[in-house]
Amino acid sequence: MNPAARPANAPDQHPAIPDEKIGVLLANLGTPDNYDYWSMRRYLGEFLSDSRVIDYPKWKWQPLLQLIILSKRPFSSGKAYKSIWNEEKGESPLMTITRDQTARIAEQMAARHGDRVMVDFCMRYGNPSTKSKVREMVAAGCQRILFFPLYPQYAGATTATANDQFFRALMEEKWQPSARTVPAYFDRPDYIDALAQSVERAYAGLDQAPEKLLVSYHGMPRRYLMEGDPYHCQCQKTTRLLKERLGWDDSRIATTFQSVFGPEEWLKPYTVEEVARLAREDGTRRIAVIAPAFSADCIETLEEINEEIRHSFVGAGGEAFTYIPCLNDDAAHIAALSAVIDENLAGWID
CATH class of the missing domain: 3.40.50.1400 (Rossmann fold)
Structure with a gap:
């Protein structure tokens, strides 16, 4: 990766600009940072406050959520997460698997496109946040970003809310990259x-x-x-x-x-x-x-x-x-996801 440099013919005080790249940002639902009460409460609070997920009027839903559901549900959900937690890595299986998927897709993209394509992942709820990863990609020189919600079937409560969050992140960028979103791929x-x-x-x-x-x-x-x-x-x-x-x-x-x-x-x-x-x-x-x-x-x-x-x-x-089990980082799955990415990069990269 080439370091940022001042553009040719620019004045001395001009800020350095990194080489232009294309970003591929994979997105999954999300995961709590841990299975303790407060980690679970933060995660569930963000998830269940999303109007794409629960579309009841806020005046009716939020008192019920904050006073009753978030007082009890973090305990039961935390117990469930504890039963499957990846203790060795200190994270949920979803985090481990999504990271592995990203690494394998990045290998595919590097083999085809060299260092022109930057691949990373984010979560709609919890960490790493969509906002933080969009910021990293823009800072790294990604003037185009392909956003890929990892949901084969489209739903407003999954694909659409992930896209919403991506567009909200773009709203905060001074130099906003061009953007595309990947459609559902359930029938490929x-x-x-x-x-x-x-x-x-x-x-x-x-x-x-x-x-x-x-x-x-x-x-x-x-x-x-x-x-x-x-x-x-x-x-x-x-x-x-x-x-x-x-x-x-x-x-x-x-x-x-x-x-x-x-x-x-x-x-x-x-x-x-x-x-x-x-x-x-x-x-x-x-x-x-x-x-x-x-x-x-x-x-x-x-x-x-x-x-x-x-x-x-x-x-x-x-x-x-x-x-x-889910397809996870199975070779045939990674090949299919990589093919989806390449098709959606058409016109952006040779």
């Missing part, structure tokens, strides 16, 4: 193929194949679907494309939704209820669960699916529960 053949490969590997390692694969997506209020959010449709298409790539019929695979919060009706069927129903009513004894809405394993997969949802299935009479 290379992404679907990476998902299918992960299913095939998991099944190959089992003595008996599961009778059913549940494709579990993070839920959202059903009202959001009726208001025009495309998330539900994109989830359903992801499952259909995965089924077609695997060559299965409808009886072997189904779409469900997890992580229900609050009193509203959310997208159904609920994963935690459906696994119990399969065991209790259909006599299903072996199931597998995969979570394609998450690009990296996190609290919703490692704790909710692999502990709470597993317990629901076994408690209802199920015998064999297989959780198929």
Whole structure:
């Protein structure tokens, strides 16, 4: 990386300017800094105050959030995070995996584009913040930034709020870079193929194949679907494309939704209820669960699916529960994400 230098023909007092680069900023949901009460409270407070996530009127929602929810929920959420925490690195698995993904994508970009492309990651909630990483990229000479929310399916509560935060960060820059955002990639053949490969590997390692694969997506209020959010449709298409790539019929695979919060009706069927129903009513004894809405394993997969949802299935009479991990830094996943990046850099770089 070349150091900043004063432009040719500029007066002596002109500030130094670094060589021009292109930034690729990956974004994920976020993570608390630790699982203690105050770390959890700060993180949950930021997350649950986002009007894209909870769109109730602030006068109604904030008193409930600040006085009741944030007094109790940090304890239960902290306990859940503690059960999956990467103690060796002092961080959540989501942080570890996102850093590994970034490093591997950076290797791909360096091999193709040399030092012209700078790759880094940020979190919508918590650290490293979107604002801090935009600032670093601009300071490093990134006059163009490609912002990549790592959500295969678009949702207002994930992709849109990440983009919102990115644009807010740009508003504070004196020399504002050109910007692009990456759209949803749920129907890309290379992404679907990476998902299918992960299913095939998991099944190959089992003595008996599961009778059913549940494709579990993070839920959202059903009202959001009726208001025009495309998330539900994109989830359903992801499952259909995965089924077609695997060559299965409808009886072997189904779409469900997890992580229900609050009193509203959310997208159904609920994963935690459906696994119990399969065991209790259909006599299903072996199931597998995969979570394609998450690009990296996190609290919703490692704790909710692999502990709470597993317990629901076994408690209802199920015998064999297989959780198929997220794609994380799998080579096929990194190749697909890198291809998405290259396509979205078209016109910015040869």
